[in-house]
Amino acid sequence: MTSWVALAALSLATLPGAELLSRARWTWRTPRIGILLWQALGLAWGLATIGALLGFALSPYGAGVLHGLFALSEDGSGLGLHHKAALLAGMALAGSLIGMLLLSGFRVVRARARHRALLSLIARRTGRGGTLVVDHPEAAAYCVPGMRSKIVISAGTLELLDSRELDAVLAHEHAHARERHDLVLLPFTSLPRIGLVARSLDAVALLIEMTADDRALQDRPPRELAKALLRFATAPSAATPSCALSALPEGGPVMARVQRLLNPAPRPAWVQSAALVSAVLLTSGPLLLWVLPH
């Protein structure tokens, strides 16, 4: 079997894989490994799809994907129409994925720069480790990620939470800032938000929140964070989005986070190992198929 057929099969297999993973609940027990698996799956999809297209296009050279590309650069002629079309499609897919990532990154950086500039004109500092406060009655707490991340809360948040709950929220946001979760999310947000991609994005976003929740729990009881979450989600807001997040049977992402805080499930070591091995195979598989010489 030639490598492009295997790459095509792998590319197709990642789709039901993503569907399954977007519905999985076991990932909530080990959100970090869940995120790793999502990253591996995304990478595998990209590498396999591009590799399959290029591999088919270059199959007349009989040299595999990578070596086929070298052969192409030496001798551009001799490809039939089908093969040229596949070559174009592969290049276009690679180009647009990279282009979308760059564009998305550019937009995010610009939005953050504007946000930071506004904060420096408006927000006041609190005693809590440089946390910024915006004078607005609604509850909000977030992190502006960057080289020097900023944690921001609204005056409404100070009203809503007691001191310990607020500490739990700040610890959660510091985890986002320290671990640069925005960079983890960026490749997923750069894709068009439809169908399976949208469901994958929701799943990854939720796992990232759970990772930050876990981090915030390290030096406090889970009740404080759970109460803060519940207060936040039920606080009155004029800006509640009309479209709900993907409806989870358990009652939404906030309920999912609260339930796992209050009733932590065991984390079987074999599940973690299996997920890690899958992530390694998913990443190394398509790479290996790229360099196979036929």
Place this chain on the structure above:
Amino acid sequence: MKGLGELERAVMEVLWAREAPATAREVGRALADRDLAHTTVMTVLDRLAKKGFLARERDGRAWSYRPADTREGYVAELMLGALALSGDRDAALAHFARSVTGDEAAALRRVLEDLE
């Protein structure tokens, strides 16, 4: 010496507090206790105008500045970004949680009552 950011903030405060547009000289006078050089005030105003926070028009030989939006307008802009209109799905900001409504909110309230 305090940073430029802090000066920008002070200048915006002056202009937000005024009803009418102000020239660099008038802003400098309002901040007289800081004893700023005229060129410093001009630099800060120029920076703020380039960032789009101030609008300016000719007033004789000098520029006259006014805020492009009210303070409340900017607070609203910040909160719009912060209040999940773009949501947890946006990589620009990382939100703690967004508020929900209806059955979901009712279910969450029950859990909160049990905890308290």
